Amino acid sequence: MTATSTIAAVLAREASAITAPTQFIETNLETYAYRRFGGGAGPPLVFLQHFTGTLDNWDPAVTDQLAGSREVILFESAGLGRSTGEVPTTIAGMTQHFLAFADALGLSQVDLLGFSLGGMVAQQAALDRPSLVRKMLLVGTAPQGGEDIMHLEKPELSKILGDPSLSGYEVLVKLFFTPSKPSQAAGQAFAKRLGARTTDREPLSGQKVAQAQIAAFRAWERVDGERFGKLPEISQPSLVVNGRLDAMIPVRNSYLLAEHLPNATLLIYPDAGHGSLFQFHDSFVRHAMVFLDS
Numbered sequence: 001m002t003a004t005s006t007i008a009a010v011l012a013r014e015a016s017a018i019t020a021p022t023q024f025i026e027t028n029l030e031t032y033a034y035r036r037f038g039g040g041a042g043p044p045l046v047f048l049q050h051f052t053g054t055l056d057n058w059d060p061a062v063t064d065q066l067a068g069s070r071e072v073i074l075f076e077s078a079g080l081g082r083s084t085g086e087v088p089t090t091i092a093g094m095t096q097h098f099l100a101f102a103d104a105l106g107l108s109q110v111d112l113l114g115f116s117l118g119g120m121v122a123q124q125a126a127l128d129r130p131s132l133v134r135k136m137l138l139v140g141t142a143p144q145g146g147e148d149i150m151h152l153e154k155p156e157l158s159k160i161l162g163d164p165s166l167s168g169y170e171v172l173v174k175l176f177f178t179p180s181k182p183s184q185a186a187g188q189a190f191a192k193r194l195g196a197r198t199t200d201r202e203p204l205s206g207q208k209v210a211q212a213q214i215a216a217f218r219a220w221e222r223v224d225g226e227r228f229g230k231l232p233e234i235s236q237p238s239l240v241v242n243g244r245l246d247a248m249i250p251v252r253n254s255y256l257l258a259e260h261l262p263n264a265t266l267l268i269y270p271d272a273g274h275g276s277l278f279q280f281h282d283s284f285v286r287h288a289m290v291f292l293d294s
Helices: 003-014 060-066 091-105 117-130 155-161 170-175 181-194 207-221 252-260 282-294
Strands: 025-028 031-036 047-049 071-076 110-115 132-139 238-243 264-269
Touching: 003 047, 025 091, 031 091, 047 117, 060 071, 060 181, 060 282, 091 110, 091 117, 091 207, 110 117, 117 132, 117 207, 155 170, 170 181, 238 252, 238 282, 252 264, 252 282, 264 282
Parallel strands: 047 071, 047 110, 110 132, 132 238, 238 264
Antiparallel strands: 025 031, 031 071
């Protein structure tokens, strides 16, 4: 190892979601933005983001703890943030962008943390390229053919989204955390952590991104053939995680994943919503590390 590469490795280990520089890689499809930090002997852990989320929506309390023992790669797919191109309207299309990114970085085997929309991309990637994916953390997500996936017109969600008194991270706190005082306090702490990165930030997602991703959700709910028929083909060990009171992708979808995936473990948090991994970040990281290292 040269002196330059040694310094680069040290800097990567000391970086975090707050300080890691945004990098760009050009592929035969698009140019993707990503952040890469941490280090360890195991496969890299690639983070696949939620509805309208960018690189800036990952909680340092999760990413940085996990990066203490493994390399973490935050991926921004086509049409998001500073990545080029358009957001696909299907999960399969999004997965092709992730696979192009993995190939461009020379990744031969990875673990995946797929949150919400990202969990659907993770499942598709495990089907499309099983040799690439070793293990999966499927958080706040649903199987193809799942139920009530991101129907933002529901009264409990439309009330939050239409509230003129809420803006920025305040909306996420209301959507991702339950109305209880402890959960809302955890949500405020989460928002503060997200705001800790003050430079080199990504553009916010607009209505065009939201519409394309909603179309992908609607397509994911539809199934040709046997419902959940593809899940038994996903043999990778999977840790399925959700909050019991998730209003965005209800917890019954996590039970369906655990029931039909042949090698799944289920973890459900009480008094938690869509952002359970951020509300119970220390517990989530401990479970994730045991699962990934076992």
